[in-house]
Amino acid sequence: DAKTTQPNSMESNEEEPVHLPCNHSTISGTDYIHWYRQLPSQGPEYVIHGLTSNVNNRMASLAIAEDRKSSTLILHRATLRDAAVYYCIRSYGGSQGNLIFGKGTKLSVKP
Amino acid sequence: DVKVTQSSRYLVKRTGEKVFLECVQDMDHENMFWYRQDPGLGLRLIYFSYDVKMKEKGDIPEGYSVSREKKERFSLILESASTNQTSMYLCASRPTGAVSPDNEQYFGPGTRLTVT
Numbered sequence: 071d072a073k074t075t076q077p078n079s080m081e082s083n084e085e086e087p088v089h090l091p092c093n094h095s096t097i098s099g100t101d102y103i104h105w106y107r108q109l110p111s112q113g114p115e116y117v118i119h120g121l122t123s124n125v126n127n128r129m130a131s132l133a134i135a136e137d138r139k140s141s142t143l144i145l146h147r148a149t150l151r152d153a154a155v156y157y158c159i160r161s162y163g164g165s166q167g168n169l170i171f172g173k174g175t176k177l178s179v180k181p
Numbered sequence: 182d183v184k185v186t187q188s189s190r191y192l193v194k195r196t197g198e199k200v201f202l203e204c205v206q207d208m209d210h211e212n213m214f215w216y217r218q219d220p221g222l223g224l225r226l227i228y229f230s231y232d233v234k235m236k237e238k239g240d241i242p243e244g245y246s247v248s249r250e251k252k253e254r255f256s257l258i259l260e261s262a263s264t265n266q267t268s269m270y271l272c273a274s275r276p277t278g279a280v281s282p283d284n285e286q287y288f289g290p291g292t293r294l295t296v297t
Contacts, residue, residue, distance in 0.1 A: 106286075113185075113271050113288030114224070157223075168214070168239075169286055171224035 073097075074158045079176040082148045090143040090175055092158030097138050102161045104169060105132065105143050107154040114157065114171070117143065153179045184208075185289035187272050193295045200259040202292050204272030210287075211277035213255035214239075215247065218269040218291070230255055231277065262296045269293050 075093040082088040094103065105117040118125055118132045120141070125132040131144040145152055157174040188203035206213065214229040216239075226239030230249040244266060248256045255274075259266055270293075275286040 111290075113273070113291050114286075115288065116285045168226060168229065170226070171216070173221070173223040 073160055073170070074172050076156075076158050076172065076175045078173070079178065081178045081180065082145075082152075084150060084179055084181050085147050088145040088148045088152070088177065088179075090145075090156050090158075090177065091140065092142070093140050094158070094160055095139040097160055103132065103134060103141050104159045104161055105130070106157045106159065106169075106171075108157070108174070109151075109154045117156070148177075148179045150179050150181060153177055185272055185274055185287050187270075187289040187292050189292050190290060191293050191295075193297065194259075194262050195297055196263060198259075198262050198296075200262045200294065200296075202257040202259075202270055202272075202294070204255045204257070204274075204289055205253055206255075206272075206274040206287070207253065208274060208276075208287065209252065210274040211252070212275040213249065214273040214275070214286070215245075215255065215257045216271045216273065217241070218271055224271065227257065262294075264296050267294060267296045 102119050102121050104119040106114040107117050108114040118127055118130050120132045120134050133142045155174040155176050157171050159169050185206045194200050212231050215227045216224045218224045225241050227245050228239050228247040230236045233249055233252050236247050246258045269291050271291045272289040273286050
């Protein structure tokens with residue numbers, strides 16, 4: 071049970087921003103939110119993570135709601151290479167906590 | 182550059198065969214994982230290991246076993262392959278400790294196994 075909810079698919083135009091939503095209404099205080107993406111014919115790769123504050127890195131931004139029950143991955147300017155399945159994941163606490171992947175959101179980018 | 186490698190990208194085996202999928206990481210990570218990925222089901226955790234000779238069942242361990250004799254190598258074994266084990270198999274590794282900001286998980290490219 072992934073315990074996160076994402077839309078099955080989204081579409082974007084190249085060069086435009088993309089907002090990928092994720093619902094995690096049962097999140098606990100110590101769970102981080104991670105985003106991974108999987109390009110076609112590849113294994114998943116890390117994108118970004120956060121706990122409470124918004125986060126930025128070279129790939130994307132992560133906006134976390136104040137109540138932490140939802141978050142949004144923001145790609146500022148989508149490129150064709152951003153077409154992938156994006157996974158929003160809660161990490162469970164404990165030294166052996168594992169990432170539980172859901173089905174993710176398939177992002178299509180149109181030229 | 183960190184790397185997780187898997188022994189084969191594509192593999193075709195017959196029903197009843199014993200199948201070995203090998204995974205090697207060069208990052209000195211303690212934790213290693215095997216997932217399978219099927220259309221509509223996402224990634225599901227089969228087994229993981231947090232140390233040499235240690236193993237833990239994931240969500241779908243039935244029909245599989247694992248071996249971790251060396252820190253860098255984690256093997257997935259299908260004792261008697263069946264057609265319902267046709268899937269994409271992904272290996273991953275991660276440093277020790279809680280799943281936290283510093284503990285990014287790295288994946289291999291995957292092995293597409295077909296059992297006929």
